Amino acid sequence: SQQGEEDPQALSIQEGENATMNCSYKTSINNLQWYRQNSGRGLVHLILIRSNEREKHSGRLRVTLDTSKKSSSLLITASRAADTASYFCATDQGGSEKLVFGKGTKLTVNP
Amino acid sequence: EPEVTQTPSHQVTQMGQEVILRCVPISNHLYFYWYRQILGQKVEFLVSFYNNEISEKSEIFDDQFSVERPDGSNFTLKIRSTKLEDSAMYFCASSVERWPFNTEAFFGQGTRLTVV
Numbered sequence: 001s002q003q004g005e006e007d008p009q010a011l012s013i014q015e016g017e018n019a020t021m022n023c024s025y026k027t028s029i030n031n032l033q034w035y036r037q038n039s040g041r042g043l044v045h046l047i048l049i050r051s052n053e054r055e056k057h058s059g060r061l062r063v064t065l066d067t068s069k070k071s072s073s074l075l076i077t078a079s080r081a082a083d084t085a086s087y088f089c090a091t092d093q094g095g096s097e098k099l100v101f102g103k104g105t106k107l108t109v110n111p
Numbered sequence: 112e113p114e115v116t117q118t119p120s121h122q123v124t125q126m127g128q129e130v131i132l133r134c135v136p137i138s139n140h141l142y143f144y145w146y147r148q149i150l151g152q153k154v155e156f157l158v159s160f161y162n163n164e165i166s167e168k169s170e171i172f173d174d175q176f177s178v179e180r181p182d183g184s185n186f187t188l189k190i191r192s193t194k195l196e197d198s199a200m201y202f203c204a205s206s207v208e209r210w211p212f213n214t215e216a217f218f219g220q221g222t223r224l225t226v227v
Contacts, residue, residue, distance in 0.1 A: 033215065042115075042202060042220040043154065088154065097144075097167045097209065099216075101154040 006089055006102040014110050019076040021105040023089030024069075032065055034074050035088045037104070043088070046074075079109045113137045117203050117219035124193055124226055132188045132222045134203030143186045144204040144216065145178065147171075154202070160186065161209070193226045200224075 006023045013019050023032070034046040049056045049065045049072065056063045062075040076083055086104040093100055116135040124130050136143050145157040158168040160178050177189045186205075190197055200223050206216040 035218075040200075040223075043204075043218040045215040045217070048215055090154075097142075097159040098156040098169065099146075100156070103153050 006087070006105045008105060009103070010106045010108070012108040012110065013079055015079060015081055017079055017109075019079050019083070019107055019109070021074045021087050021089075021107070023072045023074070023102060025072075025089075025091050026070060027091075027093060029067075029091045029093075031092060032063075032072050033090045033099070034061075034063060034072075035090060035101075036085045037088065038085045046087075076107075079107075081109050081111045083107060084109045113217075115203055115205055115217050115219035117201075117222050119222060120220065121223045122225070124224070126195060126226055127192050130190050130193055130224060132190075132201050132203075132224070134186045134188075134205075134219055135184050136186055136203065136205030137217055138184070140205035140207050140217075142206045142209055142216075143178075143180070144206075145188045146202045146204065146218075147199040148202065148221075149196075149199040157188070157201075190224075193224075195226050198224055198226045 029051055031048050031050045033048045035043045036046055037043050047058050047061055047063050049063050051067055060077045065072045086106045088101050088104040090099045090101045118133045143160040146154050148154045156169050158172045158178055159166045175191045179187050200221040202221045203219045204216040206214055208214045
């Protein structure tokens with residue numbers, strides 16, 4: 001089964017606007033993580049939310065987790081051009097060490 | 112700030128050749144991983160490594176692949192006989208604790224492998 005599917009696939013907004021990206025998954029999880037990847041670069045860990053948490057904040061980032069709907073959202077407030085990147089959610093799979101990534105949302109923030 | 116370092120950043124190799132991708136994890140980390148991302152596709156797990164042995168591997172990680180921690184600082188991924196479909200960005204990651212259960216993993220910048 002597929003885990004960590006993000007939508008939308010692409011999002012284009014103006015600087016200062018908020019950006020919301022969603023992630024859905026299919027199996028039970030221990031935690032869900034969001035990563036950012038600038039074009040052609042490495043993955044940068046943004047935030048981890050555990051299955052018993054509903055919301056978490058880090059700076060301009062707000063992540064929610066709804067385990068009943070098997071979904072998560074990442075909100076970036078007051079976006080900046082430097083936020084332009086691809087954003088991935090990633091989930092664990094039971095007792096596996098494997099982290100399963102989605103295809104990501106490509107965010108473009110226009111100055 | 113400590114970081115995971117990968118070399119080279121880009122490697123071009125001929126089909127059938129052996130390649131070794133190198134990684135220097137963060138010094139106090141105990142768990143090491145390789146992932147890959149084929150262009151336009153998802154990041155995929157290859158292998159996890161702890162205490163000098165593979166702790167988990169994916170179906171992608173067949174006999175053509177091997178990992179090694181030859182000394183106290185390096186962590187390598189070897190592909191014995193490269194195929195065109197091995198072309199991808201390869202990411203090394205490391206974590207202090209067993210990931211993904213409790214903690215974040217730090218990723219390197221990746222090695223782009225192009226097999227021609």
